[in-house]
Amino acid sequence: MLKLPQSSTDRKHFVIVGALVLVVTVLLGFALLAILPVKAQSSVQAEPIRWLFQLHIWLIAFLFALVSVFMFYALFVFRRRKHDTSEGEHFEGNTVLEILWTVVPLVLVVIFSFIGLQTLQQTTSGGDDIRVEAVGFQWAWTFNYPNGVTSAEMVLPVNKPALISLTSTDVIHSFWVAEWGPKQDLVPGMRTQLHVTPTEVGEYKLNCAELCGLTHWNMVATVRVVPEAEYTAWMEQKIAEQNIEVVSR
Amino acid sequence: MRLTSLGLVRGLIGYAVGLLLGMAVVVVSRLLMGMSVWEAEAAWVGGVFFAVIGFLGGVGALSDWLKWTRGAETPLLHGPPADKPAWTRYFGVDYNHKVIGIQYGVTGLFLLLIGGSLALVFRAELADSGISFLQPGTYNTFLSMHAWVALAAILLGVGGMANYLVPLMIGAADMAFPRLNAFAYWINVPAILTLLLSMLFGWDSGWTAYPPLSLRGPVGYQLVFLSIFSIGLSSILGSLNIIVTMLMMRPKGMSLFRMPIFCWAILATSLIQLTATQLIGQAFLMLSFERTLGMPFFNPLYNAAGENIGGQPLLFQHLFWFYSHPAVYVFVLPGLGIISELLPVFSRKPLFGYRWVALSSLAIALVGFLVWGHHMFTSGYGEYLRVVFMISTLLVAVPTGVKFFSWLGTLWGGRLTFPTPMLFTLGAISVFLIGGLSGPILATTATDLFLHDTYFVVGHFHATIFGGFVFPFFAAIYYWYPKITGRMYDETMGKLHFWLMTPGFWLMSLAQMTAGTMGMRRRIADYDPALGVENVHLLVTIAGFVIAFSILIMIYNLFTSAEIGATAGNNPWRSRSPEWQIPSPAPEHSYARPIAVVGEPYDYGLAGSKYIASMGAGDD
Numbered sequence: 001m002l003k004l005p006q007s008s009t010d011r012k013h014f015v016i017v018g019a020l021v022l023v024v025t026v027l028l029g030f031a032l033l034a035i036l037p038v039k040a041q042s043s044v045q046a047e048p049i050r051w052l053f054q055l056h057i058w059l060i061a062f063l064f065a066l067v068s069v070f071m072f073y074a075l076f077v078f079r080r081r082k083h084d085t086s087e088g089e090h091f092e093g094n095t096v097l098e099i100l101w102t103v104v105p106l107v108l109v110v111i112f113s114f115i116g117l118q119t120l121q122q123t124t125s126g127g128d129d130i131r132v133e134a135v136g137f138q139w140a141w142t143f144n145y146p147n148g149v150t151s152a153e154m155v156l157p158v159n160k161p162a163l164i165s166l167t168s169t170d171v172i173h174s175f176w177v178a179e180w181g182p183k184q185d186l187v188p189g190m191r192t193q194l195h196v197t198p199t200e201v202g203e204y205k206l207n208c209a210e211l212c213g214l215t216h217w218n219m220v221a222t223v224r225v226v227p228e229a230e231y232t233a234w235m236e237q238k239i240a241e242q243n244i245e246v247v248s249r
Numbered sequence: 250m251r252l253t254s255l256g257l258v259r260g261l262i263g264y265a266v267g268l269l270l271g272m273a274v275v276v277v278s279r280l281l282m283g284m285s286v287w288e289a290e291a292a293w294v295g296g297v298f299f300a301v302i303g304f305l306g307g308v309g310a311l312s313d314w315l316k317w318t319r320g321a322e323t324p325l326l327h328g329p330p331a332d333k334p335a336w337t338r339y340f341g342v343d344y345n346h347k348v349i350g351i352q353y354g355v356t357g358l359f360l361l362l363i364g365g366s367l368a369l370v371f372r373a374e375l376a377d378s379g380i381s382f383l384q385p386g387t388y389n390t391f392l393s394m395h396a397w398v399a400l401a402a403i404l405l406g407v408g409g410m411a412n413y414l415v416p417l418m419i420g421a422a423d424m425a426f427p428r429l430n431a432f433a434y435w436i437n438v439p440a441i442l443t444l445l446l447s448m449l450f451g452w453d454s455g456w457t458a459y460p461p462l463s464l465r466g467p468v469g470y471q472l473v474f475l476s477i478f479s480i481g482l483s484s485i486l487g488s489l490n491i492i493v494t495m496l497m498m499r500p501k502g503m504s505l506f507r508m509p510i511f512c513w514a515i516l517a518t519s520l521i522q523l524t525a526t527q528l529i530g531q532a533f534l535m536l537s538f539e540r541t542l543g544m545p546f547f548n549p550l551y552n553a554a555g556e557n558i559g560g561q562p563l564l565f566q567h568l569f570w571f572y573s574h575p576a577v578y579v580f581v582l583p584g585l586g587i588i589s590e591l592l593p594v595f596s597r598k599p600l601f602g603y604r605w606v607a608l609s610s611l612a613i614a615l616v617g618f619l620v621w622g623h624h625m626f627t628s629g630y631g632e633y634l635r636v637v638f639m640i641s642t643l644l645v646a647v648p649t650g651v652k653f654f655s656w657l658g659t660l661w662g663g664r665l666t667f668p669t670p671m672l673f674t675l676g677a678i679s680v681f682l683i684g685g686l687s688g689p690i691l692a693t694t695a696t697d698l699f700l701h702d703t704y705f706v707v708g709h710f711h712a713t714i715f716g717g718f719v720f721p722f723f724a725a726i727y728y729w730y731p732k733i734t735g736r737m738y739d740e741t742m743g744k745l746h747f748w749l750m751t752p753g754f755w756l757m758s759l760a761q762m763t764a765g766t767m768g769m770r771r772r773i774a775d776y777d778p779a780l781g782v783e784n785v786h787l788l789v790t791i792a793g794f795v796i797a798f799s800i801l802i803m804i805y806n807l808f809t810s811a812e813i814g815a816t817a818g819n820n821p822w823r824s825r826s827p828e829w830q831i832p833s834p835a836p837e838h839s840y841a842r843p844i845a846v847v848g849e850p851y852d853y854g855l856a857g858s859k860y861i862a863s864m865g866a867g868d869d
C-alpha cells in the first residue's frame with residue numbers, strides 16, 4: 001500500500017491527484033458524450049452546434065474531474081482519524097493561487113467567446129435558394145411558399161439552403177426541428193428568420209418549443225426533406241391543386 | 250384562549266372581509282359608470298387587492314404604524330405573550346427576529362412541500378407517454394404553480410436564514426426595523442393564499458408569464474400577478490432592513506472583513522433584492538393593467554396597413570429577466586454562503602481566501618445584472634445582443650470558480666468529520682458543480698439555440714437551485730437545529746435522508762439533461778414516444794419520488810427530535826461564531842452583554858486565538 005504523506009502540501013498528493021484527474025477526465029468525457037446524445041445532425045447549421053457541444057463536454061469533464069477528485073481525495077485523506085483531537089493545518093489562503101484561478105478561467109472565457117462568436121455565425125447563416133414562410137398559431141402551423149403555394153406540411157429539397165421566415169398571429173411560438181439544431185421564436189408583430197440547409201432526406205417533426213397554451217405539446221407539423229426532383233414534382237402538384245398562376249421561382 | 254386571539258385567524262378573517270369589500274367596490278363603481286355589473290376578472294382584482302390589505306390589518310402588522318399617526322405610544326414588547334401559550338407567538342405579529350426567522354423558514358419549508366407535491370403529480374403523468382390522468386389544462390396549471398410556489402418557498406427560506414442568523418452572527422440585539430421586519434414577513438402570507446387561490450381558475454404560461462399568452466388566459470393570472478407583486482414588496486423591504494442592520498449594528502471591532510462569511514453572502518443577496526425586484530413588480534403590474542384596463546404595453550395592435558401600433562412582446566421579456574436572472578443569485582448566494590460558513594467548522598481550518606470568497610459574492614451579484622439576455626437568445630432580438638449576452642454570461646463563471654477552488658482549499662489539510670450538516674454541505678458542492686458546469690454550454694449562443702426550452706435547461710437550473718439552495722438550506726436546518734430547539738436531531742435519520750436524496754438528485758439531473766439533448770422540450774403535457782425518452786422519464790420520476798420521500802424523513806426527524814432529541818449544549822460543533830457562544834435554545838435577548846470582536850472569524854487551529862469577547866458591564 002502506498003504510504004500517504006502527512007503534510008498537506010507534500011508534492012506526492014498533487015502527483016496522485018493530477019494523475020487521477022486525467023483518468024477521470026477521459027472516462028467522464030466519454031461517458032457524458034454517451035449519455036448526452038445531441039439529436040441535431042441533419043443540417044449544415046447543426047454541425048457547429050455539435051462540434052461546440054462536444055468541446056464543452058470535454059471542458060466540463062475536465063473541470064468536474066478537477067473539483068470532484070480534489071474533493072473526494074481530501075475527504076478520504078484528510079478525514080479525522082479515531083482519537084485524533086487535533087485541529088486542521090492553519091493556512092488562510094494563497095494569493096498566487098487565487099489570482100491563478102481567476103486569470104485562467106478569464107482566458108478560457110475569452111477563448112470561448114471567440115469560438116462562440118464563430119459558431120454563432122455559422123449556425124445562423126446560409127443561403128436563400130428556397131424561401132418559405134412559416135406561420136404559427138394556436139396550435140398549428142401553415143407554410144407559404146413565394147409562388148403562392150400554401151401547405152400544412154413543409155417540404156424542402158435536400159442540400160439546398162433555405163431561409164424560413166417566421167411570424168405568429170397570436171402568441172409567441174418557437175420553431176424547432178430538433179434534427180436541424182437551432183430554434184427560433186415566432187413573435188406576433190415581428191418577423192424573425194431561420195437558416196437551414198437540410199442534409200439528410202427524411203421525415204421530421206416540427207415542434208413548437210415555447211409554451212403557448214392548452215395544447216402546446218401537440219403543436220406539431222410534418223417536415224419532409226426530399227430529393228430535388230421530388231420537390232419539384234410536389235410543388236407542381238400543389239400548384240395544380242391550388243389553381244395558382246405561377247408568378248416566380 | 251379564544252381563537253381570534255391568534256393573529257393568523259384574524260388575518261384570515263380580514264382577508265375574507267377584504268375580498269368581499271373589494272368585490273363590492275368594483276361592482277358599485279361599475280354600476281355607477283353604467284357598465285355591466287358583474288365582470289369576474291375586475292371583481293377578483295379588486296377583491297384580492299383589498300383582501301391582502303385586510304389580512305395585514307387583521308393580523309396586526311399595521312397596528313403600530315397606525316398608532317404612530319395618532320401619536321400613540323407603541324412600546325416594543327419582548328418575550329412570549331403573557332396570557333397565552335408560548336407557541337401562539339409564532340401565529341401572530343411578533344417583533345423578535347428569531348421568531349420572524351422561524352416564521353419565514355417554516356413557511357418556506359411548508360411551501361417547498363406544496364411545490365414538491367405539485368411536481369410529483371405531473372412527474373407521475375410524465376412517467377410514460379400518453380395522457381393518463383392530468384388533462385393538458387390542469388397540467389399547465391400544475392407546472393406553472395409548481396414553479397412559483399417553489400420560488401416563493403426559496404425566497405422565504407432565504408428570508409428565514411437571513412433573519413434568524415444575521416443579527417445573531419453580528420451580535421445585534423435585533424434587526425434595525427423590527428416592525429418593518431414583521432410586516433415584510435406577514436405580507437407573504439396573504440400573497441401565498443392568493444397564489445394558491447389562483448389554482449381555482451388556472452393559468453398556463455409557466456412562471457415566466459410571457460405575453461401575449463398571459464394576456465389571454467383565465468383570471469388566475471391576475472391573482473398570480475398580485476401575489477408576486479406582494480412577495481416582491483416583501484423582498485425589497487426585508488433586504489433594506491438587512492442591509493441597514495448589517496451596516497449599522499455590527500459590534501466594536503467587526504470590520505466588514507471580519508463578519509462571518511454568511512453575512513457577506515446575505516449582503517450581496519440583499520443588494521440584488523433591493524434593486525432588481527422592482528422590475529418584476531413593474532412587469533407584472535403592466536400585465537395586470539393591460540388585462541384589466543386594456544393598456545397596450547405588450548400586445549401588438551395593427552392599423553389598416555398592417556403596421557404594429559400597439560405593444561411589444563419582447564419588452565416584457567427584458568423587464569422580466571432583468572429581475573429574474575439576478576433573482577437566481579438571490580436563490581443561491583445565501584446557500585453558497587452557508588457552504589463557506591460550514592466547511593471551516595467541519596474541517597477545523599480557516600476559510601481559504603476569506604476576502605476572495607467575500608468579494609466573489611459581490612462580483613457574482615454585479616455581473617449577474619448584465620446577463621439577463623441569455624434567456625432570450627431565441628427571442629428574435631438583434632443579432633448583436635446574442636453576442637453581448639454570451640460574453641457577459643460566460644464571465645459569471647469566473648467568480649463562481651473562485652468559490653469552488655476556495656472550498657477545496659478549505660478542505661485540504663483539514664480534520665474532516667461528517668455529521669449530517671457537513672454531508673449536506675458536500676452534497677451541495679457536488680450538485681452545484683453539476684448545475685454550474687452546465688451553465689457555460691447554455692451561454693454560448695450556438696449551443697443554446699439547440700438546448701433552449703428543452704429538458705437540458707430544466708436539468709441545469711434544478712441542479713443550480715438544489716445545489717445552491719435546497720442542499721445548503723437543509724445543511725443549515727440540521728446545523729442550527731440545536732441552537733433553535735436546544736436539542737439534537739437524530740443522526741441516523743439525517744444520514745438516511747442524505748444518502749437517499751443525493752444520489753437521487755444526481756440521477757435526476759443527468760436524466761433530465763439526457764432527455765433534453767434527445768429532443769425533449771420543456772413544459773409539455775405529453776411527448777412523442779418516438780423520441781425514445783420514455784425510460785429516461787421514468788428514471789426522473791422515480792428519482793423525484795425518492796427525493797420527496799427523503800425530505801419526509803427530515804420533516805419527521807425535525808418534529809420528533811424537538812421532543813426526544815438529546816440535549817445539545819451551547820456549542821455542539823465547537824464553532825467560533827458568536828451565536829454558538831450563547832445558550833441553546835437562544836434566549837429571548839440573545840446576548841446578555843454586548844460583544845466585541847477581537848480576532849479573525851475562522852482561525853481554527855491557531856492556538857490562543859479568539860474571535861469575540863463579551864464586554865463587561867463597565868467597558869465599551
Ligand code: HEM
Nearest residue numbers: 577581623624645685688689691692701702706710713714
Ligand atoms: C455558472 C454560471 C451559470 C451560467 C453560465 C448560466 C447560464 C444559463 C443560461 C445561458 C440559461 C438560459 C438557458 C435557456 O433558457 O436556454 C440559464 C437558465 C437558467 N439558469 Fe443558469 N447559469 C448559471 C448559473 C445559474 C445559477 C447559479 C442559477 C441559480 C439558481 C441558475 C438558474 C437558472 C434558471 C432558473 C434558468 C432557467 C430559466 C427559465 O428559462 O425558466 N443558473 N442559465
Ligand SMILES: [Cu+2]
Nearest residue numbers: 208210212216
Ligand atoms: Cu407552443
Ligand SMILES: [Cu+2]
Nearest residue numbers: 574621623624
Ligand atoms: Cu439567467
